[in-house]
Amino acid sequence: QAAFLGLQLSYQSGLIDYTRLVQAQYDLLKAEIAQEAATIQVWRSLLDMAVATGHLRLFTEQILQP
Numbered sequence: 001q002a003a004f005l006g007l008q009l010s011y012q013s014g015l016i017d018y019t020r021l022v023q024a025q026y027d028l029l030k031a032e033i034a035q036e037a038a039t040i041q042v043w044r045s046l047l048d049m050a051v052a053t054g055h056l057r058l059f060t061e062q063i064l065q066p
Contacts, residue, residue, distance in 0.1 A: 003024075004028060007025065046059055
């Protein structure tokens with residue numbers, strides 16, 4: 001969010017043009033998607049470990065933690 005606001009300010013100040021602003025927003029969106037995909041993969045791996053060891057508590061304890 002901070003990077004996005006910084007890009008908007010740069011555009012409004014005339015430091016970058018519209019094309020670069022759109023490209024930067026696209027790059028930020030790709031980074032957010034990659035971060036969420038990595039998070040999902042971590043959860044999946046934790047679930048796989050819990051199933052393989054027979055201790056589902058490994059997984060459920062992580063879900064219940066704030």
